[in-house]
Amino acid sequence: MTIPASQNWDCETAARLVTERSDILPILGEVFREHGVEGASLSTITEATGLGKGSLYHFFPGGKDEMVEAVLAEIGDWFEQHVFQPLETTDDPERAVNDMLDAVLDYFHSGRRGCLIGALSLAKTRDSFSEPIQLYFKRWLKTLARALERLGHSRKRAKELSEMIVLGIQGALVLARASDDRAIFTRAIGRLRTDVAPVG
Amino acid sequence: MTIPASQNWDCETAARLVTERSDILPILGEVFREHGVEGASLSTITEATGLGKGSLYHFFPGGKDEMVEAVLAEIGDWFEQHVFQPLETTDDPERAVNDMLDAVLDYFHSGRRGCLIGALSLAKTRDSFSEPIQLYFKRWLKTLARALERLGHSRKRAKELSEMIVLGIQGALVLARASDDRAIFTRAIGRLRTDVAPVG
DNA sequence: GTCTATAGATCGATAGAC
DNA sequence: GTCTATCGATCTATAGAC
Numbered sequence: 001m002t003i004p005a006s007q008n009w010d011c012e013t014a015a016r017l018v019t020e021r022s023d024i025l026p027i028l029g030e031v032f033r034e035h036g037v038e039g040a041s042l043s044t045i046t047e048a049t050g051l052g053k054g055s056l057y058h059f060f061p062g063g064k065d066e067m068v069e070a071v072l073a074e075i076g077d078w079f080e081q082h083v084f085q086p087l088e089t090t091d092d093p094e095r096a097v098n099d100m101l102d103a104v105l106d107y108f109h110s111g112r113r114g115c116l117i118g119a120l121s122l123a124k125t126r127d128s129f130s131e132p133i134q135l136y137f138k139r140w141l142k143t144l145a146r147a148l149e150r151l152g153h154s155r156k157r158a159k160e161l162s163e164m165i166v167l168g169i170q171g172a173l174v175l176a177r178a179s180d181d182r183a184i185f186t187r188a189i190g191r192l193r194t195d196v197a198p199v200g
Numbered sequence: 201m202t203i204p205a206s207q208n209w210d211c212e213t214a215a216r217l218v219t220e221r222s223d224i225l226p227i228l229g230e231v232f233r234e235h236g237v238e239g240a241s242l243s244t245i246t247e248a249t250g251l252g253k254g255s256l257y258h259f260f261p262g263g264k265d266e267m268v269e270a271v272l273a274e275i276g277d278w279f280e281q282h283v284f285q286p287l288e289t290t291d292d293p294e295r296a297v298n299d300m301l302d303a304v305l306d307y308f309h310s311g312r313r314g315c316l317i318g319a320l321s322l323a324k325t326r327d328s329f330s331e332p333i334q335l336y337f338k339r340w341l342k343t344l345a346r347a348l349e350r351l352g353h354s355r356k357r358a359k360e361l362s363e364m365i366v367l368g369i370q371g372a373l374v375l376a377r378a379s380d381d382r383a384i385f386t387r388a389i390g391r392l393r394t395d396v397a398p399v400g
Numbered sequence: 401g402t403c404t405a406t407a408g409a410t411c412g413a414t415a416g417a418c
Numbered sequence: 419g420t421c422t423a424t425c426g427a428t429c430t431a432t433a434g435a436c
Contacts, residue, residue: 019419019420033322033323034323034324034325035238035323035325036236036237036238036239036323036325037236037239038235038236038238038239039236039237039238039323039325041410041411041412042411042412042413043410043411051419051420051421052420052421052422053412053413053414053421053422054414054415054416054419054420054421054422055419055420055421057412057413057414058419058420059419063412063413064412114321114322114323114324115322115374117378118322118374118378119319119322119323121314121374121375121377121378122314122315122318122319122322122373122374122377123233123234123235123236123239123314123319124234124314124377125234125235125236125239130380133378134378134379134380136378137375137378137379138379160387160391163375163384163387163388164368164388164391166371166375167368167371167372167374167375167384167388168364168367168368168371169371170370170371170374170375171366171367171368171369171370171371171372171374172367172371173322174315174318174321174322174367174370174371174374175321175337175363175366175367175370177321177322177324178317178318178321178330178333178334178336178337179334179337179338180330180334184363184367187360187363188363188364188367191360191364219401219402241428241429241430242429242430242431243428243429251401251402251403252401252402252403252404253403253404253430253431253432254401254402254403254404254432254433254434255401255402255403257430257431257432258401258402259401263430263431264430401436402435402436403434403435403436404433404434404435404436405432405433405434405435406431406432406433406434407430407431407432407433408429408430408431408432409428409429409430409431410427410428410429410430411426411427411428411429412425412426412427412428413424413425413426413427414423414424414425414426415422415423415424415425416421416422416423416424417420417421417422417423418419418420418421418422
């Protein structure tokens with residue numbers, strides 16, 4: 001059985017007989033988060049996914065590097081859909097920012113889950129990963145600053161606030177995980193929520 | 201003990217014939233910062249330090265794990281001496297906090313240098329390292345909150361501010377390195393400096 | 401103390417049966 | 419598409435000469 005035990009699927013319909021690449025990306029992400037990219041061996045991945053090396057190389061001919069790229073791309077897609085796009089399109093800018101913080105709170109499991117992209121930033125072992133990482137943060141800062149401008153902040157202040165927020169989220173993740181105290185993360189998100197209060 | 205490898209010493213006096221354990225700790229630290237703990241192989245370390253495996257195991261019989269522990273201990277000592285103790289003993293609390301930010305700015309090379317402890321926090325591969333990491337941040341938060349109290353902040357506000365500051369430093373490091381933009385780090389430190397302005 | 405040589409395990413990656 | 423078997427490379431760690 002190649003379906004992870006934790007994942008639900010409709011038992012009434014036919015069970016999935018074929019594994020899809022997209023099914024194992026979340027598992028890969030968790031493995032990389034937990035062990036680090038270099039610390040996650042193919043044996044670890046094999047065990048976590050329930051797939052043999054043959055299958056893994058069928059989906060990712062480029063090996064572990066391609067797995068990392070795929071995971072990063074998936075994370076980027078998730079944030080594009082659940083964070084960046086809403087920031088751009090939501091009419092009420094205050095709601096847009098609050099929704100973003102909710103999405104972040106949810107994504108990082110209230111601080112229990114680490115940030116793979118942040119971890120890769122600190123130990124930049126590969127230049128091949130630095131481009132998507134750079135784009136990820138750049139897009140986040142940009143869309144957030146735009147929303148803050150619509151909230152009434154000056155362009156300069158909006159840029160500064162966006163930096164404070166993204167940086168605050170990353171730092172809260174580091175400190176919360178290091179201290180093994182999720183409350184640090186939730187408290188930080190709460191503070192950010194009030195910091196961006198609309199001007200006037 | 202804290203001499204970086206790049207530092208010159210008086211060539212007139214006798215060159216060091218014996219290597220001391222403390223001499224290679226800074227090099228080990230940089231290697232772990234750059235490649236990550238799992239990504240730094242003994243070959244990498246051998247090349248960086250110029251020492252053979254025999255010498256490395258002479259100094260660190262416990263292998264790489266002991267090297268990491270020693271590096272963490274050295275970092276802890278450095279912060280104890282240059283950050284925590286000054287925070288506790290400097291008479292003027294405002295100067296104490298400002299000196300701390302200066303020390304941090306210097307230690308992380310204005311954002312060019314990553315935080316090994318922060319990196320280890322995000323990918324907590326070993327429980328053996330989590331204790332010194334936890335203590336490091338706990339002590340930082342404690343001594344900083346004390347200084348902020350002496351600055352006139354309430355106990356609660358001081359605790360909150362200390363969290364914001366430590367978390368802000370870590371987040372600024374992540375974002376600055378991910379964006380390859382040191383200005384993000386220096387700007388963040390500047391903001392923290394004004395955030396802790398004495399009350400009244 | 402420092403080196404080289406090497407053991408033993410594990411790594412990433414491939415080949416081929418089914 | 420998935421598995422097992424296996425390769426060569428690399429890893430950590432040790433042994434022993436100097």
